[in-house]
Amino acid sequence: MKKGRVFSGARPTGQQHIGNYLGAIQNYVALQDEYECVYCIVDIHALTTLDDTHLLQANIREMALDWLAAGIDPERSIMFVQSHVPEITELFTYMGMITPMGWLTRVPTFKEKVRMHPDNVNYGLLGYPVLMASDIILYKADTVPVGEDQLPHLELTREIVRRFTSIFGEVFPEPKAKLTEIPLIIGLDGANKMSKSLDNQIDIAATPEETIKRVSTAYTDPTRIRRSDPGHPDTCNVYTLHGAFTKIIAPDKYAPIEEACKKAEVGCVACKKLLGESINEYLRPFREKRAEITGRKSYLEEVLADGARRASAIAKETLHEVKEKMGLA
Ligand code: SF4
Secondary structure, eight states: OOOEEEEEEEEEOOOOOHHHHIIHHHHHHHTTTTTTTEEETTTTGGTTTTTTGGGGHHHHHHHHHHHHHTTTTTTTTTEEEEGSTTTTHHHHHHTTTTSSSHHHHHHHHHHHHHOOOOOOHHHHHHHHHHHHHHHHTTOOOOEEEEGGGGHHHHHEEEEEEEEHHHOOOSSSOOOEEOOOOOOBBOOTTTTSSGGGTTTTOOBBTTTTTHHHHTTTTTTOOOOOOOOOOOOOGGGGGHHHHHHHHHHHHHHHHTHHHHHHHTTOOOOHHHHHHHHHHHHHHHHHHHHHHHHHHSSSTHHHHHHHHHHHHHHHHHHHHHHHHHHHHOOOO
């Protein structure tokens, strides 16, 4: 017996990096054991900023392949692309009618995006929390995995549900947060959260050679100028990453790193090479599976079409109820 229905969506950002993998994706995979999961690649959300729309299809494909190879099971979970179920835009319109403007203009991410894209402050940008709420409630999800920082967004969804219920009656469950501790993975620059836009990431689908090369560019302890200088692993992101990979894959090799660094018995070049090897070993099953499913002709298209079919069946039922309540049917 499953605990309930989870919904989570992510913008199509193409190949995923180890920050995405250790944070969201592994969590997605684990949730499948306890919940009925609906995982959506939210391509319509990607249009709010109109960045790189010519790459959208390729980005959807790469991201979906990464999700499947990482263990999202299309038999157990519904995995689909947001725009493949057009009922979402209809529900978005209806929810727009009950959402006060003031709720949207106070959203901090709206203010931030206005600052970042002053030349494209569009209606979609203002309304994106309504679209996000519609994503969740169209599939009657009762649970949404979120990090602490996303709680205000989910609260807005809950407010929209409460408002709908108070005006028209009950259709949607009020979704609750499943607080998820998402580890903060710092990128190769040693300073910022791993992110494609900062070009400080390690893609999970990179080749072993690319991975080793990429890791070799990582910033280390800045106080360690010469090989003979003692290092400070506690301030070195390479050491932190060893904790996520070498510690799991080769604990015997992980254990001596701290001391060896502090006593200058290991150089940063060798230390980073070991990290690259650990990442490669850790991701080997993922990469093998990705190569296998990439080679299966039309497999991905079939998975996404099946996901859209199953999502659409739920969406149609929900919309029917909504239209009845709102006097449209
Ligand atoms: Fe960082 Fe490793 Fe260099 Fe120490 S030896 S500073 S842990 S890269």
